[in-house]
Amino acid sequence: MSQDWSPGGDHEAFTQWALENGVVANGVTPARFPGRGLGMRATRKIKRGEAVVQVPTSVILTLASVPETFRSKFPEGTGTQAMMAAFLTHGDEEQLEKYQLWFKTWPPRQDFEETLPLLWPRELGGLAWPDSSAASNAGLASLPNFLPPCISGRWNTISPGPRTKKYESVHQNLMAEQERRLRKSWESVISVLPDTDWRSFSYYWLILNTRSFYWVEADQEPPEDRNDAMALLPFADYFNHSDIEVIPGQCDVKFDSNEYTLRATEDYNEGDEVYMSYGSHPNDFLLAEYGFYLDKSSSDCVYLDDIIFRDLSSPDKQEELSLNQYYGEYRVHADGVCYRTEVAASLVYMEEEDWRNHVLEGSTKGMDVKKLTAVIGGWLQTYITEAEATIKSIEEAEETNAVIQAHHAKAQSLRRRWAQIKNICETALKEISL
Numbered sequence: 001m002s003q004d005w006s007p008g009g010d011h012e013a014f015t016q017w018a019l020e021n022g023v024v025a026n027g028v029t030p031a032r033f034p035g036r037g038l039g040m041r042a043t044r045k046i047k048r049g050e051a052v053v054q055v056p057t058s059v060i061l062t063l064a065s066v067p068e069t070f071r072s073k074f075p076e077g078t079g080t081q082a083m084m085a086a087f088l089t090h091g092d093e094e095q096l097e098k099y100q101l102w103f104k105t106w107p108p109r110q111d112f113e114e115t116l117p118l119l120w121p122r123e124l125g126g127l128a129w130p131d132s133s134a135a136s137n138a139g140l141a142s143l144p145n146f147l148p149p150c151i152s153g154r155w156n157t158i159s160p161g162p163r164t165k166k167y168e169s170v171h172q173n174l175m176a177e178q179e180r181r182l183r184k185s186w187e188s189v190i191s192v193l194p195d196t197d198w199r200s201f202s203y204y205w206l207i208l209n210t211r212s213f214y215w216v217e218a219d220q221e222p223p224e225d226r227n228d229a230m231a232l233l234p235f236a237d238y239f240n241h242s243d244i245e246v247i248p249g250q251c252d253v254k255f256d257s258n259e260y261t262l263r264a265t266e267d268y269n270e271g272d273e274v275y276m277s278y279g280s281h282p283n284d285f286l287l288a289e290y291g292f293y294l295d296k297s298s299s300d301c302v303y304l305d306d307i308i309f310r311d312l313s314s315p316d317k318q319e320e321l322s323l324n325q326y327y328g329e330y331r332v333h334a335d336g337v338c339y340r341t342e343v344a345a346s347l348v349y350m351e352e353e354d355w356r357n358h359v360l361e362g363s364t365k366g367m368d369v370k371k372l373t374a375v376i377g378g379w380l381q382t383y384i385t386e387a388e389a390t391i392k393s394i395e396e397a398e399e400t401n402a403v404i405q406a407h408h409a410k411a412q413s414l415r416r417r418w419a420q421i422k423n424i425c426e427t428a429l430k431e432i433s434l
Contacts, residue, residue, distance in 0.1 A: 082185035115291025161309030242275035
């Protein structure tokens with residue numbers, strides 16, 4: 001029996017609309033993959049570098065698509081995501097009519113509630129939106145932490161070390177950053193449109209957060225906040241993510257004032273699912289932002305910042321790290337730890353003058369490989385202990401907690417993620433011990 005790849009009636013009707021409105025599908029079509037859901041399927045052999053989808057700017061949904069009469073209601077500085085989500089919530093039916101077939105292909109809010117930790121029950125680490133004030137979350141700290149620390153910023157077995165300096169991190173404290181952005185957007189919109197429905201607005205905000213592409217108008221400079229450079233692309237949003245190694249100098253996406261072009265980053269045979277890369281992100285980021293993670297990913301890693309600052313809690317030592325531009329972002333992946341981590345570990349046992357000469361001039365005075373390995377190994381073992389304790393807590397909660405039992409699939413997803421984290425640290429520990 002031949003495989004039925006049909007994505008369903010709504011998707012077929014939308015695909016027809018997209019092609020009639022100038023979208024070019026060169027060897028790909030939406031399809032339903034058993035056990036994996038919707039994606040883009042190759043209808044022929046595709047070579048790396050070929051343009052597989054081209055979307056004309058006439059159908060792209062950007063901030064410029066929002067009528068000036070609507071945009072002008074908002075004060076200067078209101079974020080692009082906030083205004084676009086507000087427009088999708090409140091926009092005139094006639095203005096949005098041409099997109100209706102597209103809207104029908106978007107995932108329902110229930111899908112976000114199933115996959116995005118932000119919307120999960122508080123027992124699993126979610127923020128219990130919309131009532132997520134400090135008061136409503138007062139008891140959160142007393143609950144076991146099931147989300148990875150890179151998402152939640154919380155630990156079960158350690159107290160994180162103090163940070164005397166601030167720094168930006170794309171892949172840490174993800175939930176807090178999501179909450180900040182969503183709350184800021186919500187407060188901006190209700191200050192102008194107080195009758196805004198929370199569920200509708202947050203749904204469209206999440207649509208933008210999970211399905212948008214990088215976009216800057218032809219006559220504009222890239223904004224300081226990357227989240228203000230976003231657009232929704234009909235048809236192109238069928239592509240799922242894969243950890244694809246992009247050839248240096250070769251872009252998988254390119255856009256100008258006429259169209260947005262997506263190119264294949266791998267060779268594909270007919271019938272294969274065709275992927276695009278959402279970026280080189282670890283699995284914690286993918287889970288927090290998009291609601292999924294990969295079984296295997298060369299980009300996967302975890303961060304040791306909370307553990308390292310516990311051992312380097314001295315303001316003087318943190319000042320040294322900061323002055324020499326080695327403050328934070330201590331990454332561990334299956335192949336070992338990053339150089340920044342090695343530099344921080346050296347500061348644990350070396351005299352500060354020797355450490356400074358090592359960092360600035362390459363001096364080896366005071367260096368001790370055994371001590372270095374022992375320090376890093378201790379940090380990795382701390383994360384392994386956290387993983388083991390959390391996996392055990394999840395398993396116990398599945399036996400005793402009614403809320404966790406009702407969300408079995410989510411709990412199992414977290415357990416598998418923690419198993420990945422444990423494996424990363426154990427593999428890295430073996431690597432540094434060789």
